[in-house]
């Protein structure tokens with residue numbers, strides 16, 4: 001007799017339904033798993049055998065054949081232990097009903113207890129889309145699984161709990177209130193606040209614009225100018241995550257094994273500071289067992305590259321494609337997987353190798369050719385993808401003394417950012433995007449219309465600065481955000497002129 005149990009496997013942050021078929025044939029006792037299992041799936045053989053025996057159930061005496069269908073898709077992860085065990089128990093006559101609308105996910109310990117697994121949110125989302133109505137998961141994963149609405153979730157601590165569920169002791173379904181988690185994002189305490197940053201009005205305004213429209217920004221300034229501190233403060237003015245964003249982000253952290261089982265929904269925008277010595281796989285994603293990189297972990301949040309010119313050229317160039325597409329393709333043995341990567345790039349750099357070019361108190365000691373070579377490490381095409389490029393001068397001793405101690409607190413800036421984001425969300429509600437930075441060329445034509453005067457200004461500027469098409473469009477998107485921050489329905493000349501001030505490389 002062939003028995004079946006349903007489970008799922010992930011690909012990227014999506015998943016697909018897998019049918020586990022179990023058959024026992026008269027032969028020497030053994031377990032064979034077929035259907036493209038990876039090594040973790042193959043190791044299920046040993047875990048499942050011990051778990052079944054140690055839970056007090058009998059194990060088939062013949063050869064157990066496990067087929068994972070469809071056979072052409074690679075299966076990975078440890079969530080196959082439970083469905084395989086369920087199939088084998090059915091073979092042994094245990095009463096677990098045949099049900100094509102129930103699925104099983106979970107790793108087994110040798111004693112039969114169920115262990116926390118990665119990727120439960122994407123797995124359960126995929127199962128729900130495939131028409132599954134009920135899913136059994138490890139107890140520790142139950143809250144995460146229950147984030148998927150419209151599917152009944154049972155969290156089990158032990159293989160025996162699942163058998164008992166169908167006889168004497170039904171499990172209780174896990175239910176969570178997503179809004180409860182989302183509301184928590186409203187009162188997050190941020191360690192860095194703009195109220196502690198003296199002066200730097202222009203840089204703060206630039207960061208506010210960047211946050212409001214989701215724009216990439218590069219800050220150039222001497223050591224001690226506060227670039228890094230301001231980048232850290234940026235997290236405190238970002239708007240709370242929308243539910244759709246929170247679920248996307250949770251899927252990423254779930255497959256990466258970075259989710260806190262107690263707080264299953266990601267409610268805070270990520271802020272990922274990456275050092276220039278980090279590996280390319282670590283930043284972009286990949287490796288022999290492909291994993292999302294920093295750019296994906298920064299999805300819907302901030303990726304901060306301090307000392308940006310120190311990053312290997314190869315890494316910076318690979319960033320161009322995800323900066324443009326909002327996703328990254330990671331190639332692997334036979335296929336490639338795509339991970340989302342809609343992050344705000346925040347870069348910081350010194351203006352020259354010694355760091356003091358343009359400083360009011362310290363003398364720059366660099367030769368012109370050294371400065372040129374230093375800056376050329378950031379290629380034109382990469383800079384084309386950065387909307388705001390600003391100088392952040394170091395305050396002089398006198399300015400430091402004379403500037404009043406407390407500046408505008410982050411929560412006030414954040415209120416303006418949230419208002420501007422709401423305007424954008426409303427405007428783009430039928431376009432599948434959330435911010436101005438995501439506008440496509442076609443959408444720019446629709447939403448960034450200019451009056452005759454502004455059109456003239458842009459034409460002149462395009463000629464004067466020899467703007468590439470990409471740069472031209474970026475200026476329009478930036479002006480759109482400045483207009484939104486001013487609650488202006490149309491982009492006006494003043495917004496365009498302001499946008500140009502935030503591209504020091506062109507002035």
Ligand SMILES: [Zn+2]
Pocket residue numbers: 352353354355356357364365366
């Ligand atoms: Zn210098």
